[in-house]
Amino acid sequence: MDKISLDKEMILDATEEIIRRFGPDKANITDVAKLLKVSHAAIYRYFDGKTALWNAVTERWLSHLHAPSNEILKEDSPADVKLSNLLESFVEAKHHSAINDPEMFANYIKLAQSSTEVIQKGIEEGINSIEGIIEQGITEGIFFTESPHQEARAVYLATSIFIHPNTFEDPDRKQNIKSVINLLIRGLKNSNR
Known part of the structure; x- marks a missing residue:
């Protein structure tokens, strides 16, 4: 070539x-x-070497993996519906990848253990997406919080357990995801905090 x-x-x-x-x-x-x-x-x-190349591959893979989430952010729907859809999209994307693209998912897990730069960038992008929806919900009068960024971080952390491979085989996984998401959204809707 x-x-x-x-x-x-x-x-x-x-x-x-x-x-x-x-x-x-x-x-x-x-x-x-x-x-x-x-x-x-x-x-x-x-x-510059294998690490840089593998980081670039993983970053691109994550970008493709989260493309459906970006479409959810553009939806014209209430913040609570949009947040529920986004969180389900986040956790299901990793689950589907582990099943349908196990080598790339394994690469992602390996990178997460050795090089946090790409992973941290993905986490921050996820948190920022959630924060944007929370701010939309505040404007709509659906969510009540004085710290959208901190709430977004908490929501991300609460749902991140579901991207771990140990949860993929749980027969109650889908119900657990829905329960956690519903609990988080109810918390954001609680004006008596």
């Missing part, structure tokens, strides 16, 4: 393919270079 036709997206696509083929523990830059029929040096022109 000539240098001109190689770009970051091609490298990211190839890296995802390699991770899916070999798993995150065995995949490496050599495999990516071989798949693209380029040298290691060609990859290093775009990424």
Whole structure:
């Protein structure tokens, strides 16, 4: 492949393919270079090393994973409905990925344990999305809080347990998610705090 036709997206696509083929523990830059029929040096022109490349792949994967959530933010619906939909979307996206794309989900878990930068960015984006909906709810007179950001962080933390693989096999998982979300929304609606 000539240098001109190689770009970051091609490298990211190839890296995802390699991770899916070999798993995150065995995949490496050599495999990516071989798949693209380029040298290691060609990859290093775009990424500073394996960590940078794997971070970029995970960041892109998370962005695709959360695309449906971004559509929910655009909905013209009351804040309580929108928040419920968003939280269910967050937890179900990871669950579906673990089932349908286990190698990339394993890569995400591995990265979460070793490099928090990409994961922290995703968490902050999630919290900011929740905060925006809470602020919408305050404007609509549905939610009552003086600290939307702190409430958004609490809501995120309360539901984040459901993205952990240990919860995926629980037969009551869906009901537990609904119960927690309903409890959180009732708390936000409580004007007697």
